[in-house]
Amino acid sequence: MSSRGRGTSGGRGRNEGGRGRGGGDFNRGGGRAGRGSGGRAPAESYGPPPQQRNQPQPTPPSRAPAPNPMAVAAPAAAAAAPAVAASDRPSTSTPALVAPQEIQRGMEQMTIQSEEMVPVSSKAMKHPARPGFGKAGTPCIVRANHFLVNVADKNLFHYDVDITPEVISKSVCRTIISQLVTLYKESHLGMHIPAYDGRKSLYTAGELPFASKTFKIKLTGERGVKEYDVVLKLAGRADLHHLKQFLQGRQHDTPQDTIQVLDVVLRETPSTNYVNVSRSFFSPVFGSRVSIGNGIECWRGYYQSIRPTQMGLSLNIDISATSFYEPLQVVDFARQYLNIRDLNRALTDRDRISLKKALRAVKVEVTHMGDCRRRYKITGVTSAPLRELTFPIDESGDKMHVTRYFEEKYQFRCRHVSWPCLQAGSDSRPIYLPMEVCKIVEGQRFSKKLNKDQVTAILRATCERPQQRENSIVKMVTHNKYNEDKYAKEFGLSVSNQLASVEARVLPPPRLKYHESGKEKFCNPRVGAWNMINKKMINGGRIQNWACINFSRLPVDAVGYFCHSLFGICNTIGMAINPNPVINILAGHPNNIESGLVEVYNQTAPKGRPLQLLVIILPEISGSYPKIKRICETELGIVSQCCQPKHASQCKPQYMENVALKINIKVGGRNTLLEDALYKRIPLxxxxxxxxxxxxxxxxxxxxxxxxxxxAVVGSMDWPEVTKYRALISAQSQRRREIINDLFTTTQDPQKGTVNGGMIRELLIAFRKSTNQKPSRIIFYRDGVSEGQFNDVLLYEIDAIRKACASLEEGYLPPITFVVVQKRHHTRLFPNVHNQQTDRSGNILPGTVVDRKICHPTEFDFYLCSHAGIQGTSRPTHYHVLWDENNFSADGLQTLTNNLCYTYARCTRSVSIVPPAYYAHLAAFRARDYVEGDSDAGSASGPGSNVHGRAGGAAASKPLPKVKDNVKEVMFYC
Structure with missing residues (x-):
């Protein structure tokens, strides 16, 4: 694999030993402390070795990094390094360590601002080519929900569409273009049937007889006739030759424009017939509607996307479901959404705000005008009740009550006069609509966050075992009749009706190591699962000081028995926990969560024995968890374990064993290790x-x-075991921005000048402190990135990682492998023969990996189903390698990723995504708890939700609370 880069050998300024100056936060004396510990080049001039593959040149620091007291003593071999003053050199016998929190306190006195990252290049970074196909594991065949698309050799043309006056609605745009095609297909469009994306682009299979032309279109609506000018202007031509070259692996740049044309063609018919939500289409014709509560219902549909793969173009089809407003009278919707039993009572301000959020931008039709069902878009809900609302009737300022107006003009007597009114129009010219004359228009998606009960209901309604789901997909493809579609015929597309048959392999599970004192010292997982019988944790935590507070209605005796049973199991499987709490079990009131937690802290802190664990029995009513975690972890510095009262009352051994696993890692223990990691048998x-x-x-x-x-970013803190992960969290400077701002930051201090910081830098320093070694390699699993964001995220985040490394030591540039972890995709893998080579749920076996046929034509990606299914159809995780300086083989990265999935600390099962990405996900959502737990605003998604929004813009101005240092040291987010 020499063609893929330099491997792990070093060069000048980037070697394993070296006689370089060091001089950074990692190393002040050279030595063989790892790759890159020596480089001689000053910080202003260092760059990537000329042979390094795919490596952008990092933006240099503004000046050489200053020495930092965070250094760890170099090993004895450092004696060959240039001499430094005795006062500057740390002792070689005792590591000179300064706690990170001391540095952090100093940094907190300064205003920290994220550095505006300058990308290393304005061009996209080239992704690594596939290093061959994997061979490890047992070969098998699976079927994938990808359908081969054949494309005829036709000339495809792109035309810009400009509609005047401007139209916002996609449906109106489609109506205008449809009218244009109907009127001018024969006379001006040369008999072509164009495909339209609903916005600014129109495509044809063959050139139109003009380069630019203006058409006048008239639409008749309920408010009269409106005229539009539509300009079609030739913009370019799609080249199918480049697409074929790309699919055959002869061209690396994805011809996205051409793929976009074909995607629009296959979406044209369903966009007209069904409700379009992103890349999915929904309609009641695809299955019965299911009410999921609070005036919301579930619709079934299908997802569709055309993708370039090794087998050619494929159409990815999957079953999907989402939530829609039920077409109810608004009064009935409000009653269900707000859980109102007495329609005669007035709405509270919280009710009104919640209803306003739910109905904003929703279309309603009025029912008081007979057959005339005029439609309006809701812009708000009035603060005054209907009985008090008036509006001006003439220029003199005379006003009329809304209720009187409806009674006199429409002979309609309003009954719910104590309720507010819906408002359409603008604030300057409002249109008041009593709720009882309005009905929600069918087919509008409910895009707000669903509460837990609604999520459960939608999952229950859509859950299908693999064979059922495969049949549903095939039926959907048959129903869509792609080969009879007029647009597909016009553009020369044909779609197979057979799922793709794909070569796959089942990777073997790793062997796990447990403590020597247990009867079973090693474990061979079976079908992605194992248990703790006859096993003891590899590193059991010790808890001397613990307490418990009960916010539920359970009696104290029941809570005491639960704690006794829980800690008994903890001790049985390897922990050492004092059976007696520091203080007696406290009874807290669910309405006074904060005071109860503060009382625990005040009673335990003066005893001089820091609390290592607080067991919390939650209230029966949901919603307190975010607040509890915020107070414990960011204000009091307490590691906590929350338990539901129904579980605490039952004391089931399996539940308590799972809780024991969580407690152990929260107090610094480790549950199990990979045997290959323990004996250093994991390549790279x-x-x-x-x-x-x-x-x-x-x-x-x-x-x-x-x-x-x-x-959120997590980093492994133990090597070679890689099981303990420290987490850091940060609020993004821009909302909904995917690129992480605070991987590397700089601050300006009046005395010190530029001070470097950021999450990567802090985690690298913590790794050095924990292992007494600096990383020679970096493997970065990045969750939550869509394909359209690959280049931007890679460009900026690789640059930030490089800057963080360079700020620690001159010439420190460890090789990076950057892997995107995608769970939100629609590829499903089914057994070739159902009930053969499957787990209990009928899904493919854990460890099944696919890197052929349905994967990228040239780049390094694979699908891995690392977990056993429980219910429904398993979703494999898609791993896409965007950068690889460590030169992984396909088998190397696939096996590493699969094996890591058996080290997830919270259960004795392999998990569906690699644990570092899983932990980062948990840490990010824990930070979300801090934001939500700090709000007293109303529910953001209706009653029953345990999510609270922050009123106004407070969330934007108030910084994310800082996790206490002692909490940050452990895996508190699990």
Whole structure:
């Protein structure tokens, strides 16, 4: 594999030993502390070795990094390094360590601003080519929901569409273009049937007889006739030759424009016939509607996307479902949404705000005008009740009550006069509509966040075992009749009606190591699962000081028995926990969560024995968890374990064993290890110090634009075991921004000048402190990135990682492998023969990996189903390697990823995504708890939800609370 880069050998300024100056935060004396510890080049001039594959040149720091007291003593071999003053050199016998929190306190005195990252290149970074196909594992055949698309050799042309006056609605745009085609197909369009994307682009199979032309179109609506000028202007031509070259692996740049044309063609018919939501189409014809509560119902539909793959173009078809407003009278919707029993009572301000959020931009039709069902878009809900609303009737300022107007003009007597009124139009010219004369128009998607009961209902309604789902997909393809579609025929497209048959392999599970004192010291998982019988944790935590507070209605005796049973199991499987709490079990009131937690802290802190764990029995009413975690982890510095009262009352051994696993890692223990990691048998991980990062960004739910997007990064803190991960969280400077801002930051200090910081830098320093070694390699698993964001995220985040490394030591440039982890895709893999080579749920076996046929034509990607299914159809995770300086083989990265999925600390099962990415996801959502738990505003998604939004713009201005240092040291987010 020499063609893929330099491997792990070093060069000048980037070697394993070296006699370089060091001089950074990592190393002040050279030595063989890992790759890149020596380089001689000053910080202003260092760059990538000329032989390094795919490596952009990092933006240099503004000046050489200043020495930092965070250094760890170099090993004895450092004696060959240039001499430094005795006062500057740390002792070689005792590591000179300064706690990160001391540095952090100093940094907190300064205003921290994220550096405006300058990309290393304005061009996209080239993704690595596939390093061959994997061979490890047992070969098998699976079927994938990809359908081969054949494309005839036709000339495809692109025309810009300009509609005047401007139209916002896609449906209106489609109506205008449809009218244009109907009127001018024979006379001006040369008998061509164009495909339209609903916005600015129109495509034809063959050139139109003009380069630019203006058409006048008239539409008749309920408010009269409106005229539009439509200009079609030739914009370009799609080249099918380049697409074929790309699919055959002879061209690396994706011809996205051509693929976009074909995608629009196959979406034209369903866009006209069904409700379009992103890349999915929904309609009642695809299955019965299912009410999921609060005036919301579930519609079935299908997802469709054309993709370039090794077998050619494929159409990815999957079953999908989403939530819609039920077409109810608004009064009935409000009653269900707000859970109102007495329609005669007035709405509270909280009810009104919640209803306003739910109905904003929803279309309603009025029912008081007979057959004339005029439609309006709701812009708000009035603060005054209907009985008090008036409007001016003439220029003199005379006013009339809305109720009187409806009674006199329409002979309609309003009954719910204590309720507010719906408002359409603008604030300057409002249109008042009593709720009882309005009905919600059918087919409008409910885009707000669903509460837990609604999510459960929609999952229950759509859950299908693999064979059922495969049959549903085939029926959907048959129903769509792609080969009879007039647009497909016009553009020369034909779609197979058979699922793709794909070669796959089942990777073997890793062997796990448990403590020597247990009867079973090793474990061979079977079908992605195992248990703790006869096993003890590899590193059991010790808890001397613990307490418990009960916010539920359970009696104290029941809570005491639960704690006794729980800690008994903890001790049985390897922990050492004092059976007696520091203080007696406290009874807290669910309406006074904060005071109860503060009382625990005040009673335990003066005893001089820091609380290691607080067991919390939650209230029966949901909604307190975010607040509890915010108070414990960001204000009091307490590691906590929350338990539902129904589980605490039952004391089931399996539940308590799972809780024990979580408690152990929260107090610094480890549950199990990979045997290959213990004995250093994992290529490109255990042969040299390696840090594995996971990163994710979570965004607020639709409609909650006042809340920030939150980034989380975790980094492994043990090597070669790679099981313990430290987490850092940060609020994004821009909402809904996917690129992580705070991977590397700089601050300006009046005395020190430029001070470097950021999450990557802090985690690298923590790794050095924990292992006494600096990472020689970086593996970065990045969750939550869509294909359209690949280049931007890679460009900026690789640059930030490089800057963080360079800020720690001159010439420190460890090789990086950057892997995107995608769970939100629609590829499903089915057994070739159902009930053969499957798990209990009928899904493909855990460890099934696919890197052929349905994968990228040239780039390094694969699908891995690392977990056993429980219910429904398993979703494999798509791993796409965007950068690889460590030169992984296909087998190497696939096996590493699969094996890591058996190290997830919270259960004795392999999980569906690689744990670093999973942990980053958990940490990001824990930070979301901090934001939600700090709000006293009303529910953001109706009653029953345990999610609260922040009023106004407070979330944007208030910074994310900082996690206490002692909490940050452990895996508190699990």
């Amino acid at each position: 991980v255990t042969d040299a110090p390696t840090i594995i990062f996971g990163a994710d960004v979570t965004h607020p739910p639709p409609g909650e634009d006042s809340a920030p997007s939150i980034a």
